[in-house]
Amino acid sequence: MTAQIALHELRVLLRSPFAWIAAGLLQLLFGWLFLSAVERYIQLQATAAQQVSNGGLSSYLIVNFLAPVSVVFMVATPLLCMQLVAGDKQANRYNLFLSLPLSAAQFVLGKFIGATLFQYAIVALSTVLVAILSFNVDLDITHLMTAALGLLLFISTVTALTLFYSSISSRPILAAFASFVTMALFWFAAATSADGFLKFASPSAHLHSFMQGLLDSRDIVYFVTITGILLTLGIWRFDAQRVRGETLQ
């Protein structure tokens, strides 16, 4: 049942003009980021020919392409996922879902997986650019893969966060705004040097290790745990109405 809902959610996104427009714009943006990163690298190489190795290109791509992509997803994911549950409420489908013979976990996980896969597809398309480059340039694939893994985990967490906000709001735009503000707050916390709870809890701070090529199990556990907690909250919210009779006022 979870797979069916995920597949359905994927279909919903693929039928949505907004999702196509967003995906197209994202591809354009990622292409521009990639090309400008490569161009700047070539210029840099010309001025300091022997200082930068091919391994340096991988690092350069990560800093100037994948890291900005993660920031873009802080905005794109809330916009793509804001409709997940709040859209059902607006379109009067939510009560129908509540009355269906499916569990809250199936509903929430299905929505989450569908939306995440859609964004993974966008990321996969953008990595084609890197793959093409790798035919002619010796890239540090391990470093790039580690960074890409971090990006995928980061996207999952932002998706779960937006899904949760979407489940507690009946207005999609509110869910998107709340999700973006939360992520921006954590990103700001990670960008500042001060160590503290906000920095520890910030997905951006944990993504930083991946971007540096460090595959730290603590970071993986962090992303999995945070995503799990947010999905559990989403499940709790779905059950709030049909198990505990709580409704949004």
Add this chain to the structure above:
Amino acid sequence: MKNTNEVLGVMKTDEPELLTPGIPSAKKTSDKKPVAEKAGEMKTQVLPKTSTPIVGWTDDSSDWRAPPHASITAKAPAPKVLEAQNLDVFYGPNHILSGVSFNLYQGDTLGLLGLNGAGKSTLLKVLAGALAPHAGVVHIGENELYQNPISARMDIGYAPDKPAIYPEFRVIEFLKFIATMRRLPKAEMKNAIDDVIERCALTGVRRRIIGNLSTGFKQRVNLAQALIHSPRILILDEPATGLDPVQLIEMRELVSTLSADQATIFSSHDLHEVSSVCNRVLLINDGQSILDASLEQLSNANNVTIDLKLTNNADIDLANLPGVEAACRISAAHWLVTGNAMMKQHLETMLTVRGHTVISITETDNYLETVFRQLSTTHNNVKTDTSNTGIEL
């Protein structure tokens, strides 16, 4: 929120096994005339529900108390498919449903009536499993809805008031998705979809994008998704909303044909619609059930409705008088009473014997319409009268 004693309406009984609400009566085409009497400033009050059912009636036609449909009581009752007991729902501090109880039997088409904000949609959400009540239980067949949610929900088809659809999907794709969600086996899915498309007259639009369909077709799609798994209980929340007169007729015909082998709950605030489609009525006001009876009991086909005025504010339990099906106290000395023809002849005598002076006994039109009209008037009047008093309605 009014308390029970402030509201109105009394039903003679709710003993379904004896009264056979589960046995579908012939659908009655409404031939009601408008109520002539002005509602004026009447105030309705509730009588305590009598515990005395109409079991005293016999099939003996010589007994003047025998109801016209007494022979029906001899039939075996239809299986009970839904049982709601003492449902309470709060939205924050607001008491939306208060102690609502009723049963639904196979073959019933129950019209859920009430003014806007009476609690109809909330009750339907509770019955559909979309909103847990704060108190009370709902049994769907053998399963308690909130203890065995998956099994219970398998027997429910629910169509919300606004079509719950994906506008970007084709009709057939949407129905296929719902069939999957309803756990229909793959082998049966195609037949089920074809069948429901045919029943809901969607054949011509089966491959059309739902968002491009007319309101009437969207409502049909909404109905089709509720029917796709042949549920034992069909819950329709104002299915006629937004339909033009022709579509309205088609929808009524469709609902009428559906109810033969399943139980249907049908909410509306259109009396004509309910009387043309349903065989039972549940009237709720301010979250309380104030009337639960078959249309046969309430109709003037076999019964008469009496507008009764007494001289004093007598405390009298009219509902318990022989031959009375339903009694509703409009004001202190003003009643609407429905009963059989013999009741009309003997009513004045029975009241006189009990020491009451009758000012007028007038036969009037459709009981349900009259009650509904009084309810509406009272609701508005009370709202106006108490707007500055802080009285909670």
